[in-house]
Amino acid sequence: MASVFAHIDAVLLDITGVLYNSGKGGGPIPGSAEGIQMMKEAGIKVRFCSNETQCTREMLAKKLNGYGYEIEAADITMPVLAAKQIVQKEGLRALPVLHPDAEADIEGVETSNPNCVVLGDVGEPLTFHALNEAFRVLINSDSPVLLSLGNGRFYKEGDGLTMDVGAFRAALEYSSGVKARIVGKPSREYFESALAELGMHEKRERVAMVGDDIVGDVGGAQGAGMRGFQVKTGKYRVSDESHPQVKPDAFVENLLDFAKKVVAERK
Template identity: 35%
Template sequence: MVSVDAVLLDIDGVLTIGEEPVMGAVDAVRWLRDEGIPFRLVTNTTRRSRRSVAARLGGLGFAIPETWCFTPAMAAVSRLGEMDASACHLIATGDVHRDFEEAGIELADGEAPVVVVGDAGDRWTYDSMNNAFRLLVGGARLIALERDRCWRDAGGLALSAGPFVAALEYAAKTTAEVVGKPSPAFFRLALTDLGVPAGRAGMIGDDVETDIGGARSAGLVAVLVRTGKFRPETLAKAPVAPDRVIDSIADLPALLERGV
């Protein structure tokens, strides 16, 4: 039994499902704040800026400061800083570009030292793929905000960034650096902000690969919820087992009170 000093929470499938909060999730988050247990949100969404993520949560009853929300775009900005890159060619949708612009990263249509790829929906065209490919062949590096296979929209399964990342890797004979979950660097970004070492923090997620596998690689205590994309057969086949499994985020207060 480990007692944790802070927690990281996934959003989709843990706090929310579609455009509804998970039952008990609003109370669980309020409990964390009331108890003074530090937490941050780590989401793999690449269709919204940090500001939009916080605004959406606010609309669903979660009062969470924008600066507590960590997205792959934040991780990419951090990585671009490490690489001394002041510009990138971004393929993403929604208002994700804001996170780059507000960090002073120039978004280049043409030449750029780095191609950053997210979930881009209709922005994927033969031309946009070719543009990215030509930059990569010219020596640009490839950063993937995430490399999920698909997500479920109203019309059924829809492709995420992963297949397009795989296409560009194949075309340019390169390997993308994934900055979203399950990259340990992404978890560390949120932990650094919390000022808590990985071994004293818990990660609560619904994805056995990105949340649980990633958290374990980063040294966190990994807690799987049985909501969102949870499926018993996926858990049975998971290469990395969670430290704990709870029915939903509503059970988090009890878990933390008795020790994870």
């Protein structure tokens, strides 16, 4: 029987919890830059697939490169840009509830008399006023739309675990009665977009997603026909190994451990 690490030609990498830990006390995760370089040298395509919504992808690339990575902004798939396309394509009028550093990525959408809320991970700048304004848009619109940029429960910062956008998505759904559309992991639509950008749409069984979120990264990727691997960094918890629904193709210690195993299968 072939190894789960064999016949992998392309890799999608989560960012927070795989390449670096965010927030106070955060920084690069040792070995990740080496692992990326190792895979590229072995001819494996590498793309980055993140639910990060606290900055633009240019800002994120700059931050990562400051940690010693070599990443182009164009190589990062992020949900804010996908949400912008939806708003414009469907003729919606948006109220963005985003971190101030991410607002530039949604500039140009119609915002007057909004009938749509675009909700991201705002972090500490989030206020009750902002959430309540979003609630009022949803409850008062004839055909309201709630776009949630991801559906994570929590993520790891340098000083501990932090609530993610999924908690605030649930609050708005409960109060307004409007079901959110998830734009970002774990939605299949988002993974399909990343596959297309990799040029691996027809060879998805040879694509691996590596992340620290067993549902958003691993479960989402497997649901789209890819392999899913969970690193034991970031927000990994021992309880993930007995998750009732999602079973990773394998757990790995970190990204470097994954890269070594995949490259070894190509020799």
